[in-house]
Each structure stands twice: as structure tokens, then as C-alpha cells.
Amino acid sequence: MDIEVLIYFKGENIVRKVFLCLLMAVTAVTLFAGGNKEKDSSSVIVYAALDEKTANDLCAAFEKKTGIKAELALQIEQAGTITGRIKAEAGSPRADLFIGGNSNYHADLATGNFLEAYRSPVVKEAGISENFMDSSNYWTGWFLGALCIIYNTERYEKEIAPKGLKPPAAWDDLLDPAYKGEVIASNPATTGGAYLMTAAQIFRLNSEEKGFEYIRQLHPNVAQYTKGANGSIPLVSQGEAIVGFAWGHDTLKQKIQGNLPITVVFPEDTGFEIGAASIIKGSPNLANAKKFIDFLLSAEAGKINADNGYRYPVRSGVELPEGVPAFEKLKFAKWDLALAAEKTDIWKKKWAEITGK
Secondary structure, X not given: OHHHHHHHHHOHHHHHHHHHHHHHHHHHHHHHHHOOOOOOOOEEEEEEEOOHHHHHHHHHHHHHHHOOEEEEEEEOXXXXXXXXXXHHOOOOOOOOXXXXXXXXXXXXXXXXXXXXXXXXXXXXXOOOOHHHEOOXXXXXXXXXXXXXXXXXXXXXXXXXXXXXXXXXXXHHHHHOHHHOOOEEEEOOOOOHHHHHHHHHHHHHHOOHHHHHHHXXXXXXXXXXXXXXXXXXXXXXXXXXXXXXXXXXXHHHHHHHHHOOOEEEEOOOOEOEEEEEEEEEOOOOOHHHHHHHHHHXXXXXXXXXXXXXXXXXXXXXXXXXXXXXXXXXXXXXXXXXXXXXXXXXXXXXXXXXXXXXX
């Protein structure tokens, strides 16, 4: 009552001003309370750069475990296509998560401010190496693809073993003159696997100069540079060359399922890719997106990925398909993710200068 008398005593303009102030205050409270609300607290929307079965199985397992519906809105194995879509949808994102694809794709999105930072507590709880995580927390590594050496078992036994040479088991073995014109490699300009193979030589030898000297010595032994990282698998299997290198998980899957006449070796100080996952900036279901990242680091998710794609989970203790060596037995070159990303164009150009490709 006292307030009402005061308002009318000051006049009608004050009444209007007080009313507007109250209206603005109520609106602000409403926006604050509801403006940041997630679109649907019972769902999460996923973009996946994985094979269809793995992507669907992961979403189904997450939904069963959490009760949160995981909608697979886009599934395509080309990670570059997904990064392009995420960039095109910036400001009004249609998905919460990007799973799969090399960490370089996720790092590119982070540089462009397209991702939300998140560090899962599972990393520490499961004792997962920090080497497989983004130091700025914009992407989470959840599986590995390791480079391997492959050789045609029959041709080795007939042509190389009689010369007293042991089976190729290390990168330096590929430099032996006995393999002149018998190595299948791949081109860094067309495949990330070849670039990471080059980077592996630099990192294991702890020198750019020594790494490229390796490429220079390998070149005379190379019969063909394929466009894809796994181009050596059919060529070596068919006996068109004796030895090559490819992604281990793809090679093992094809060897075991197709009974290919090849031997697969993971050399010491090998190169690797980190399969990553990240949360898209402005995620409409942020809390659920974080839960999905946590789930990807679980043993259950690791098992799904291993069974379907023969990929290595970043956490230990996950049962792998028969014939796949334990993750703990793999030995990787000491890797510098930032340097590998920074030097991409420079190292590709240097490789081309040496090989003429």
C-alpha cells in the first residue's frame, strides 16, 4: 500500500517505468532459467566417421547402458566430410558429438573454435595414457591404429630366406638391397598413413635429417606408391611384391577373415594414429555428450570397436579378436602430435622432393 501511494504520487510515468523494469527482470530470469536448457535431456546426437556396424553397435550399447537415446545422424567413414559439415553448421549445431577419425581432424576443429573442451574422469580412473589425449581437452583419444609391416610368406621363404636374411621385422629391414623393387609403400599426399609412416621415421630417429635419409634410402626399393594406406595388402597378398606396410587393424582383419598368405609384424617404434572423439561447440545435449565420451573409454565400447574393426582401444585389459596381438605389446615411436601437425605440409613437400612423386 505504501509503495502504491508513492508511485501514484510521482505520476503516471513512474508507474510505466516500474512496470517495464519488473517485466524486464521477469524476462531475464526466465531466459536465464530456460535459455540454456538442453534440447532433449534424454537423447544425444552423433556424427560418426566409422563403419556402419561399429557406429550402430556403439549407439545401441550406450542407450542400453544409460537409458539415453543415441541418434546416429550421420555415418560416413570419410572424417573430412564430417568436419566440413560441422564447420558449415557452426552457430546452430545439429549434433552433439563427432566420433572416429584421426585426431588431426579434431585438432583442426579445435583450432577453429568448433569444439567444447572436456576431459573425461575415466582417463584417470582407467589409467589411460595422457599421450592419447589432447592437452587442451578438446578431443579424446579412444582407439589406436598402428602401422605394420607385411610380407608375402611364400615369396619370403623361397627368395629371401635362402640369402640368410631374417623375416622383415623392423623399419630398417626394408632398406636391405634384397628388397630392391619389392616394397609397396604409399603416398603422403593422398593418405594419412603414409604421412604418419614418414613421421615415425623422424620421431624414432629423433631427427628430421635422419628421418628423410631413411626415405631416401627406401625409395630405390619401392616398386609402387599407392594412393591408399592399405594399398599394399592386396599387392603383397597376390605376390606382386614381397613386402610393404599398412594399417595393422585393417591388415589383420583382411588376413584373418580372408585367410591371406601374408605375415603381419608390428615393428618397434612404429607409427600410429589416434582415433578421437569430440564434443561440438554449442552441443544441444551437452551433459549427455560428456556421458557418451565417458562411455567410449569404457571396456565395453573398446570391445565393440575391437571386435568389429580390429582397432586397439587406448585402455588396457580389453579382449581382442583371436590373432590380434595385445595392445600392451605394441611399441610406438615417441610421438609429438603438435609437431606432426605443424610440419604436415613441410614434411610432405620434402618427401615429394626426395621421391619425385
